[in-house]
Amino acid sequence: MPAVVGIVNCRNYELAEVEQAVERLITSLGGWQAFVRPGQTVLLKPNMIGPRPPEQAATTHPAVVQVIATKLREIGCTVWIGDSAGGAIGGIAPTAQALKVCGFEAAAQAAGAEIKSFDASGVVEVTSKFFDFKPKYHLAAPVFQADVVINLPKLKTHSAAIYTGALKNLFGLVPGLGKAEFHRQAPTNELFAEVIADINRNTPITLTIMDAVVGMEGAGPTAGDPREVGLLLASTDRVALDAVACRLIGLDPAVVPIVQTAYERGLGELAAANITFTGDYAEQPVVHGYRLPAGKKRSNPKVAKFMLNTVVNLFKTRPQVNQERCRKCDICVENCPVEAIDPQSKLIDYSVCIECLCCHELCPHGCVDLVRQNKLANALMGLARRMHK
Ligand code: SF4
Ligand code: SF4
Numbered sequence: 076m077p078a079v080v081g082i083v084n085c086r087n088y089e090l091a092e093v094e095q096a097v098e099r100l101i102t103s104l105g106g107w108q109a110f111v112r113p114g115q116t117v118l119l120k121p122n123m124i125g126p127r128p129p130e131q132a133a134t135t136h137p138a139v140v141q142v143i144a145t146k147l148r149e150i151g152c153t154v155w156i157g158d159s160a161g162g163a164i165g166g167i168a169p170t171a172q173a174l175k176v177c178g179f180e181a182a183a184q185a186a187g188a189e190i191k192s193f194d195a196s197g198v199v200e201v202t203s204k205f206f207d208f209k210p211k212y213h214l215a216a217p218v219f220q221a222d223v224v225i226n227l228p229k230l231k232t233h234s235a236a237i238y239t240g241a242l243k244n245l246f247g248l249v250p251g252l253g254k255a256e257f258h259r260q261a262p263t264n265e266l267f268a269e270v271i272a273d274i275n276r277n278t279p280i281t282l283t284i285m286d287a288v289v290g291m292e293g294a295g296p297t298a299g300d301p302r303e304v305g306l307l308l309a310s311t312d313r314v315a316l317d318a319v320a321c322r323l324i325g326l327d328p329a330v331v332p333i334v335q336t337a338y339e340r341g342l343g344e345l346a347a348a349n350i351t352f353t354g355d356y357a358e359q360p361v362v363h364g365y366r367l368p369a370g371k372k373r374s375n376p377k378v379a380k381f382m383l384n385t386v387v388n389l390f391k392t393r394p395q396v397n398q399e400r401c402r403k404c405d406i407c408v409e410n411c412p413v414e415a416i417d418p419q420s421k422l423i424d425y426s427v428c429i430e431c432l433c434c435h436e437l438c439p440h441g442c443v444d445l446v447r448q449n450k451l452a453n454a455l456m457g458l459a460r461r462m463h464k
Contacts, residue, residue, distance in 0.1 A: 078315035078344035079104065081354040085288045085307045088129075088138040093288075093307075097142050100284070100309050103354040110282050111223050113151030118191070118221035119144060122229040122244050122286075123158040124296055125437060126169050126176035132291045132301035135227045137178030139286045139307070143225065144186035156183050157191030157217050158247045161254055162410045162437035168251040170194045191217045194251045201277040205269040205340060208260050214248040218278055226283040226313065230290035230320055232299055234368040234392075234445055235432040236264060238331045239296050240320045241283045241313040242342075245274050255433065259412035262429035268336035275313060275342055283316050284309040287323070292366040298441045304362055314343025315350050322347065324365035326373055369445055392445035393428070394435045396421040400442045407434035407443055 081103045085096035101107055111117055121135035129136050144154045160173035170192045174180050183190050193215035200211050218224055228244035236243060249257060261267040285308040293299035304323070310316040314337045321328040328334040328345055338345035352358060367373065370392045396407065401421055408416045411434055415427040423434075435443040 077349045077351045078310065078312040079351050079353055080308060080310040080312070080315055080319045082306055082308050082319070082352060082356040082360065083354040084305055086305055088136050088288060090138055090142060093138050093142045094146075096307050097139075097146065097284070100307050100354055104282075104309060104311075107146065107150055110225075111147060111150060111152055115222035116153040116155065116220070117147050117223045117225060118155045118157055118217050119188070119225050119227055120158060120218070120244065120247065121156065121177075121179060121227040122231075122239075123170075123173050123177050123179065123247065124161050125439070126160065126173040127297065128176055129178050130301070131297070132229070132289045132299075133231070133295075133297045134173075134177045135229045135286045136288065137182040139284070139288070140179060140227060141182035141186050143227070143284065144182065144188040148187045152223075154183075154186065154188035155191045155217055155221060156188050157193050157196065157215065159193035159215065159250045159254075161247075162406060162433065163252055163255070164406055164409070168194050170251070191215075193217065193248065198250060203273050204276065205273040206261065206266060212257075213250065213253065214274065214277065215250055218248055223281045224279060226280050228283065228285050230285055230287035230304060230308075230324070232292055232295035232324070232366070232368050232371075234294050234296075234298075234435055235430070236267070236331065236333055237368065237371045238317070238321055238324070238326055238334070240285060240317045241310075242271050242275055242317055242333050242337050245278055245280070246271060248274060248278060255410060255412045258431040258433055259429070262413075262431060264332045265336070268332035271333045272337045272340045272342060275337060276340065280313065282309060282311055283313050285316060285320060287320065290324070290365075292324070294368055294435070294445060297436050298438070298443075299368075300366070302362075302365060306360070312343040314338050314345055318345045318347070319350060319352075319359065322359050322361065324362055324367075326365075326367065330373075370447065392447050393425060393430060394423060394432060394443050395446045396423065396434075397442045397444050400440065402440050402442070404439065407438050410434065410437050
């Protein structure tokens with residue numbers, strides 16, 4: 076059976092526009108009755124990476140959350156909206172602050188839904204299968220208490236993981252500071268991809284609806300730039316949805332460790348030939364010129380691994396605090412899982428740094444730059460820029 080991905084146009088975040096788009100999208104997948112029944116409790120899990128206002132495009136837009144919550148309330152469901160923010164401020168995850176700043180509290184109020192902070196809603200212990208450094212771990216209890224879970228990711232690039240969407244959005248089910256601990260224990264992209272695959276394996280998700288009305292390009296998941304895409308995507312297959320979203324932004328999903336690993340672990344479909352489309356599109360749409368994070372490659376080159384490693388190392392970037400712009404808030408220091416950032420000077424000890432890029436991701440002022448170290452690579456990039464002028 077091929078996987079089905081629905082894609083519809085949605086020009087902006089006005090409620091009427093989003094409402095019509097969501098209805099077209101869900102109708103194309105069989106209608107709401109294919110997913111929910113009156114009387115059920117439905118958990119909506121948006122991307123709430125931190126206290127970021129919607130216009131930054133780092134989080135799922137509250138209009139998408141509100142429209143879906145309102146529809147589910149009309150059907151007769153109890154609706155929960157829940158997540159746990161990334162990072163820590165003053166030693167605690169900024170979930171309460173993020174629920175306000177991201178607009179989810181207001182969306183819940185408007186729709187008659189209930190907010191669930193995953194840092195204060197209890198946990199369920201699950202076992203790991205795809206990694207061995209932790210035989211058991213905990214995920215937020217509401218995801219197991221709800222009858223139906225709808226995953227609501229945002230289309231974004233990611234400086235460490237290249238791309239973040241449906242699969243990676245479930246990392247928010249790890250409450251509070253447990254996320255930093257996972258980053259410390261799974262310091263490579265490959266091992267972290269196994270963590271994400273395992274969380275997805277352990278999690279009963281009925282449907283994923285992706286907000287790609289305005290995505291984030293460049294240095295995502297928080298320091299990139301908003302990019303108008305004008306689409307909503309949905310599928311019951313998270314791997315297929317991520318594969319389609321990657322191709323949408325001109326990226327081969329096979330080079331994204333989280334997507335490729337989930338596919339290899341049997342969590343969904345990746346091959347374009349095995350994915351069909353419904354909604355406003357009969358075939359794969361593509362947004363041209365979508366900017367990837369610095370140093371990330373679009374395609375899976377058929378070159379020897381040695382050559383690939385050489386090129387990757389040549390253009391590799393690493394985090395560096397911009398001393399002129401830094402406001403000394405210490406959020407990067409608090410959130411570094413291996414204590415690699417000096418609290419006074421904010422200099423990074425690269426012999427300790429595991430390149431998780433949490434500092435880059437969580438700095439609220441965009442002051443952790445990704446800097447290319449190789450002088451030859453810098454000269455080549457400078458030359459390329461001059462030639463394109
Ligand atoms: S780099 Fe960013 S997070 Fe770190 S202290 Fe400076 S402003 Fe705060
Ligand atoms: S310095 Fe930044 S990239 Fe390096 S380990 Fe710490 S948080 Fe991760």
